[in-house]
Amino acid sequence: MKNIVILISGRGSNMEAIVRAAIPSAHIAAVISNRPTAGGLSFAAEHDIACEVVDHTAYGSREAFDAALAAAIDAHEPDLVVLAGFMRVLSDGFVEHYAGRLMNIHPSLLPSFPGLHTHRRALEAGVRIHGATVHFVTATLDCGPIVIQAAVPVTSGDDEASLAAKVLREEHRIYPQAVRWFAEGRLRVEDGRVKLAGADVPAVLGCVPAIDAD
Numbered sequence: 001m002k003n004i005v006i007l008i009s010g011r012g013s014n015m016e017a018i019v020r021a022a023i024p025s026a027h028i029a030a031v032i033s034n035r036p037t038a039g040g041l042s043f044a045a046e047h048d049i050a051c052e053v054v055d056h057t058a059y060g061s062r063e064a065f066d067a068a069l070a071a072a073i074d075a076h077e078p079d080l081v082v083l084a085g086f087m088r089v090l091s092d093g094f095v096e097h098y099a100g101r102l103m104n105i106h107p108s109l110l111p112s113f114p115g116l117h118t119h120r121r122a123l124e125a126g127v128r129i130h131g132a133t134v135h136f137v138t139a140t141l142d143c144g145p146i147v148i149q150a151a152v153p154v155t156s157g158d159d160e161a162s163l164a165a166k167v168l169r170e171e172h173r174i175y176p177q178a179v180r181w182f183a184e185g186r187l188r189v190e191d192g193r194v195k196l197a198g199a200d201v202p203a204v205l206g207c208v209p210a211i212d213a214d
């Protein structure tokens with residue numbers, strides 16, 4: 001059984017998808033938020049998962065916050081720390097401490113559109129395929145080894161909200177899958193690329209051709 005700690009900042013729908021997946025080899029040891037008002041905390045509490053808040057506004061520096069956060073996480077002896085809509089940039093020391101056991105989901109097909117406002121930027125760029133990426137976290141933002149991606153078509157009627165909704169549906173599919181693979185001990189990183197035991201192709205789900213029906 002692998003211990004999983006999930007970090008959230010808000011709604012927590014990805015955390016919810018991971019919890020609902022009820023992965024047999026994964027124990028959700030805690031959900032930790034940097035915001036006391038994060039909506040996802042109530043879902044976690046209702047599911048008898050230990051909930052904690054490490055409020056970043058109470059700390060004078062990023063390093064002080066990260067140290068407090070790491071102490072709260074490490075109390076649960078995690079095999080994997082899952083960033084699920086956790087909206088804080090983490091210090092290099094924090095990332096190093098969790099090297100190989102820190103995952104993130106990003107709402108774009110990385111390496112396209114790292115950073116914020118991915119759906120707006122995808123629409124502005126006119127891409128025909130957009131999506132989401134689960135990756136291991138390294139010191140460079142939104143840049144670590146890719147575990148799984150899912151693609152969605154961008155159609156002429158899409159706006160930021162509709163595209164976000166399409167991508168979020170895929171996030172809820174691929175994040176539990178990535179956590180499951182990790183918990184089953186099937187992931188390893190070689191030369192900056194993720195290898196999945198039992199599969200010799202890159203793990204891509206839901207790739208849909210971009211066809212605009214006008």
Ligand code: GRF
Binds near residue numbers: 084
């Ligand atoms: C998701 O779109 C995730 O990819 C991004 O922030 C959003 C969080 O949503 N990092 P939720 O809190 O999981 O509902």
